[in-house]
Amino acid sequence: MQILSIKNHRQRSVLSLVFCALIGVWLDGKAADQGKRPNILFAFADDWGRYASAYAAVDGPGTMNDAIQTPHFDRVAREGVLFKNAFVTAPSCTPCRSSLLSGQYFWRTGQGAILQGAKWDANIPSYPLILHDVGYHIGETYKVWSPGSPVDAPYGAGKYAYQSAGGKFNQFSQNVTQMVRQGKSIKEAKQVLYDEVMRNFNDFLEARPDGQPFCYWFGPTLVHRKWTKGSGKEFWGIDPDALKGKMPAFLPDVHEVRQDMADYFGEIQAFDAALGLMLKRLEEMGELDNTLVVVSGDHGAPGFPNGKCNLYDFGVGVSLAVRWGDFNGGRVVEDFINLMDLAPTFLEAAGAKTPSVMTGRSFVSALKSDQSGWIDPTRNWVVTGRERHVAMSREGYVPYPQRALRTPDFLYILNFEPHRWPMGDPLHMGMDKRPSLEDLTERTFVTYADMDASPTKAWLFDHESDASWKWYYDVAFGRRPFVELYDLKRDKDQIRNVAQSVEYARVRGKLHEQLMTVLRDTNDPRVTQESPVFEHAPFAGE
Numbered sequence: 357m358q359i360l361s362i363k364n365h366r367q368r369s370v371l372s373l374v375f376c377a378l379i380g381v382w383l384d385g386k387a388a389d390q391g392k393r394p395n396i397l398f399a400f401a402d403d404w405g406r407y408a409s410a411y412a413a414v415d416g417p418g419t420m421n422d423a424i425q426t427p428h429f430d431r432v433a434r435e436g437v438l439f440k441n442a443f444v445t446a447p448s449c450t451p452c453r454s455s456l457l458s459g460q461y462f463w464r465t466g467q468g469a470i471l472q473g474a475k476w477d478a479n480i481p482s483y484p485l486i487l488h489d490v491g492y493h494i495g496e497t498y499k500v501w502s503p504g505s506p507v508d509a510p511y512g513a514g515k516y517a518y519q520s521a522g523g524k525f526n527q528f529s530q531n532v533t534q535m536v537r538q539g540k541s542i543k544e545a546k547q548v549l550y551d552e553v554m555r556n557f558n559d560f561l562e563a564r565p566d567g568q569p570f571c572y573w574f575g576p577t578l579v580h581r582k583w584t585k586g587s588g589k590e591f592w593g594i595d596p597d598a599l600k601g602k603m604p605a606f607l608p609d610v611h612e613v614r615q616d617m618a619d620y621f622g623e624i625q626a627f628d629a630a631l632g633l634m635l636k637r638l639e640e641m642g643e644l645d646n647t648l649v650v651v652s653g654d655h656g657a658p659g660f661p662n663g664k665c666n667l668y669d670f671g672v673g674v675s676l677a678v679r680w681g682d683f684n685g686g687r688v689v690e691d692f693i694n695l696m697d698l699a700p701t702f703l704e705a706a707g708a709k710t711p712s713v714m715t716g717r718s719f720v721s722a723l724k725s726d727q728s729g730w731i732d733p734t735r736n737w738v739v740t741g742r743e744r745h746v747a748m749s750r751e752g753y754v755p756y757p758q759r760a761l762r763t764p765d766f767l768y769i770l771n772f773e774p775h776r777w778p779m780g781d782p783l784h785m786g787m788d789k790r791p792s793l794e795d796l797t798e799r800t801f802v803t804y805a806d807m808d809a810s811p812t813k814a815w816l817f818d819h820e821s822d823a824s825w826k827w828y829y830d831v832a833f834g835r836r837p838f839v840e841l842y843d844l845k846r847d848k849d850q851i852r853n854v855a856q857s858v859e860y861a862r863v864r865g866k867l868h869e870q871l872m873t874v875l876r877d878t879n880d881p882r883v884t885q886e887s888p889v890f891e892h893a894p895f896a897g898e
Contacts, residue, residue, distance in 0.1 A: 404653025405723030407885030436679030459699030659810025
């Protein structure tokens with residue numbers, strides 16, 4: 357069946373909608389009764405990795421999750437399913453979202469997967485517009501990057517945006533700080549921002565035609581930098597020293613970095629508080645049990661080594677909890693989920709057909725199962741990748757191409773251009789001298805622009821010449837070999853590359869062939885084209 361393009365969406369007639377509804381072109385027979393189709397609430401935070409208090413319980417004590425409290429995410433997990441192995445296809449916002457919307461690997465979305473100069477191909481189907489075609493009321497607040505909206509539109513200004521109450525929630529700690537300085541209590545300041553969230557959500561709900569199911573994307577950017585230094589402790593009571601001894605091995609276990617992480621956790625807790633308000637509203641409406649609630653994030657932590665823009669677990673591993681009415685809750689599932697799997701999952705739940713071009717796989721069967729642990733034995737791997745994050749990170753606007761295969765026991769990474777700097781060129785953007793610590797804290801583009809400016813980035817530079825800390829600097833910014841291989845049973849933090857070890861030669865060969873098969877089968881231009889599109893300067897005017 358021909359997939360409707362964005363242009364077709366804008367031109368569709370009332371007659372065509374009626375026709376589709378009558379003959380069920382897009383609808384499964386069991387979902388033909390519109391009233392039985394679930395609403396979909398998708399709460400999706402920028403830069404939120406695998407950090408939630410629900411994971412402290414399943415992973416055991418001694419991890420950073422001991423220091424965070426996310427009661428509303430935990431509720432979704434407790435009444436639904438907590439996924440232990442959820443990953444994004446790419447640790448950068450635009451390719452991740454392009455993959456999620458299209459249900460495909462990001463490399464199949466062309467310039468739709470490029471952060472700066474993004475262009476959406478109107479021939480690529482996206483799940484929200486498909487749901488719109490089958491009778492769903494769709495909308496979003498804050499950040500999405502979606503077909504149906506101008507690429508250069510400000511957040512909240514797209515065709516399906518509901519943000520009349522404003523976007524201050526996106527800078528949560530900064531705005532709370534400002535209001536406190538103006539005389540409000542912390543509680544009062546937080547409430548102003550919560551009220552904004554709910555006015556936007558209520559606007560969306562009130563615009564829904566009677567009887568229509570809805571699909572709402574809540575996408576705030578507060579977990580993205582910048583944050584107010586010290587806000588994690590001041591606003592949320594998160595003690596940085598509670599993280600002592602629990603930091604992953606690639607992060608310096610010092611107060612400055614722990615405080616940076618505590619502030620990051622504070623933004624996650626603010627996101628969680630907003631989630632709780634939306635769940636409460638749906639309960640009050642009697643709609644919660646007919647709503648598929650999905651909560652996740654678009655990649656790992658910004659401004660930290662091995663996080664955002666990296667294919668290590670700290671960069672591509674994310675939180676994922678799903679609640680769907682009375683379906684067997686309280687389960688912890690081991691199956692590997694790639695977030696591109698959400699698109700076919702949403703479509704199947706809604707009774708809509710999944711386009712054949714989607715490479716993601718629905719996991720509705722896992723949601724309806726009564727089992728915990730490993731439900732589908734074939735879901736024991738994911739492939740992730742990266743091309744360009746910030747366009748001007750490197751001379752010539754070249755990307756840092758990587759692909760990786762993650763299995764229960766191993767992480768295998770290919771760095772196609774190992775002579776390039778993984779976090780971007782040193783001293784970029786016309787800098788001819790070492791940036792100051794203030795620059796490194798506030799200005800991402802002064803050097804190594806694929807790592808966000810942060811107190812952690814500044815600390816690493818400040819200790820570059822200290823022999824006891826130089827290793828951390830090199831891990832964060834140094835060049836990497838063509839092949840990386842990590843044995844996760846022996847090295848959970850992925851810091852000891854065993855790719856050249858004779859002991860792992862057979863494993864390396866097997867993983868390489870599996871990865872290359874996936875890349876070839878999905879027509880990844882990085883392996884099927886002599887000059888991939890990603891190698892060219894990504895300007896919208898081209």
